[in-house]
Amino acid sequence: MGTGPLAAAAGRPGPPTARVLLVDEVVKRFRRGPPWNRRSAAVLRGASLEVRAGELVGLVGENGSGKSTLMQIVVGLLPRDGGRVERPERLGYCPQTPLLWDKLTATEHFELFAEAYRLDAEQAARSRDALVAELGFVKYVDYRVEELSGGTRQKLNLALALLHDPELLLLDEPYAGFDWETYLRFWAMAERRRAGGMGILIVSHLLAERDRLTRVYELRDGRCEVLA
Amino acid sequence: MNRTALFAREQIRTPFTLVMLIAVPAVFVVASAGVLAEFARALGGGLAGEAASALGAGWAAAFIAGTLGFFQACSARGADRRLALAGAGPARVAASRICASVALAVVASAAGFAALELRTGIAHPGHAALAVLAFALVYLSVGVLVGSLITAPLEGSLAVCFVFLLDVFSGPGMTEHAAPYSVSRKAADILIAAGLGEGSATGDWIKLGLVVVAALAAAFAVFVLSARSRA
Numbered sequence: 001m002g003t004g005p006l007a008a009a010a011g012r013p014g015p016p017t018a019r020v021l022l023v024d025e026v027v028k029r030f031r032r033g034p035p036w037n038r039r040s041a042a043v044l045r046g047a048s049l050e051v052r053a054g055e056l057v058g059l060v061g062e063n064g065s066g067k068s069t070l071m072q073i074v075v076g077l078l079p080r081d082g083g084r085v086e087r088p089e090r091l092g093y094c095p096q097t098p099l100l101w102d103k104l105t106a107t108e109h110f111e112l113f114a115e116a117y118r119l120d121a122e123q124a125a126r127s128r129d130a131l132v133a134e135l136g137f138v139k140y141v142d143y144r145v146e147e148l149s150g151g152t153r154q155k156l157n158l159a160l161a162l163l164h165d166p167e168l169l170l171l172d173e174p175y176a177g178f179d180w181e182t183y184l185r186f187w188a189m190a191e192r193r194r195a196g197g198m199g200i201l202i203v204s205h206l207l208a209e210r211d212r213l214t215r216v217y218e219l220r221d222g223r224c225e226v227l228a
Numbered sequence: 229m230n231r232t233a234l235f236a237r238e239q240i241r242t243p244f245t246l247v248m249l250i251a252v253p254a255v256f257v258v259a260s261a262g263v264l265a266e267f268a269r270a271l272g273g274g275l276a277g278e279a280a281s282a283l284g285a286g287w288a289a290a291f292i293a294g295t296l297g298f299f300q301a302c303s304a305r306g307a308d309r310r311l312a313l314a315g316a317g318p319a320r321v322a323a324s325r326i327c328a329s330v331a332l333a334v335v336a337s338a339a340g341f342a343a344l345e346l347r348t349g350i351a352h353p354g355h356a357a358l359a360v361l362a363f364a365l366v367y368l369s370v371g372v373l374v375g376s377l378i379t380a381p382l383e384g385s386l387a388v389c390f391v392f393l394l395d396v397f398s399g400p401g402m403t404e405h406a407a408p409y410s411v412s413r414k415a416a417d418i419l420i421a422a423g424l425g426e427g428s429a430t431g432d433w434i435k436l437g438l439v440v441v442a443a444l445a446a447a448f449a450v451f452v453l454s455a456r457s458r459a
Contacts, residue, residue, distance in 0.1 A: 099307045
């Protein structure tokens with residue numbers, strides 16, 4: 001296990017809660033070019049971080065530093081070349097680019113994901129109604145994704161990640177396209193979830209709300225460092 | 229509504245799909261059977277009359293199903309994997325995709341067969357209907373396979389058209405020396421026979437069945453690979 005960031009995380013005040021995410025010395029290389037001229041670029045060179053229940057953790061870094069790559073490795077969208085990831089089964093993932101079906105409505109998306117999360121009809125309806133009210137897109141639930149604005153697509157993207165009340169919520173640039181009011185609503189919502197015991201990891205190239213965060217890691221040269 | 233129905237609905241909501249379902253059979257069977265026969269004569273093939281109309285119905289279904297298969301594969305990328313990771317699992321997501329695709333292929337082949345019935349009142353309607361469906365299912369898989377290799381809609385649809393045109397012009401009846409192993413060879417043989425008022429041997433049906441099953445298995449594998457975790 002890496003010593004720097006995890007040791008620093010362990011030293012924070014307050015009683016430790018259960019760990020919901022461990023990223024330990026993760027390595028990732030991307031290979032480009034034809035087989036006879038293959039080039040390899042290491043994006044992650046032993047990245048380590050952790051998130052505990054009830055923590056709101058930030059991960060920042062420059063464009064191209066590997067934040068989204070690390071997130072995709074955690075979720076299982078990308079394979080890693082080394083290291084270890086431990087995460088819970090009940091995971092919510094809000095990707096940077098909304099992964100949605102253009103021709104389906106928001107309601108139909110909720111149906112598909114409720115089935116995937118194995119929620120019964122009553123649970124699914126209660127959770128969906130609460131989320132669309134909380135994020136403020138009740139009047140758009142019967143619109144197709146292709147008819148929604150970028151901000152409303154992002155709200156749907158986020159709501160799908162929260163539908164099953166996950167133990168760990170992974171947010172990749174979650175507020176891109178949000179207006180100011182929705183941005184504030186997003187932070188209020190994130191703090192409510194954190195207070196309820198959810199572990200949240202927010203990835204962004206720009207985190208202005210550092211006071212709200214338990215801890216911030218910076219991804220630099222393929223490694224995570226805890227920012228003071 | 230279940231996952232399969234939603235995936236099928238997603239395709240039907242594209243206006244272009246509905247236009248294709250009406251326009252393509254009309255063009256291939258009603259308007260172009262004579263043109264197909266003239267092409268065949270020019271290339272040294274013997275396709276003519278009702279056999280040309282019957283083959284046109286197969287090609288119409290193949291063209292629609294191939295295009296829809298390509299767009300199903302495009303649509304499956306990204307969001308399907310997210311759904312599979314959320315707990316639906318790649319096999320179940322792929323099964324829904326393949327069922328939705330087959331349902332659309334059935335509609336495409338029904339449209340092609342209806343155009344054929346209206347134009348000729350074919351002698352072996354059962355054989356013709358099954359062969360048209362086989363055309364659609366085989367081309368559905370061609371579209372899905374192309375969609376797994378090419379992500380851009382324009383380039384991908386052109387690639388489906390390219391495979392389709394190669395297959396049409398090298399198929400039985402179209403040239404003196406038809407390609408012996410094309411994907412649609414058996415379906416075309418059976419359809420031409422039905423157009424000429426002849427049945428087909430059991431062996432031909434078995435071979436056609438094997439081709440269709442292999443094609444659908446390949447499409448299913450593509451959907452599973454598209455939805456599975458990379459971790």
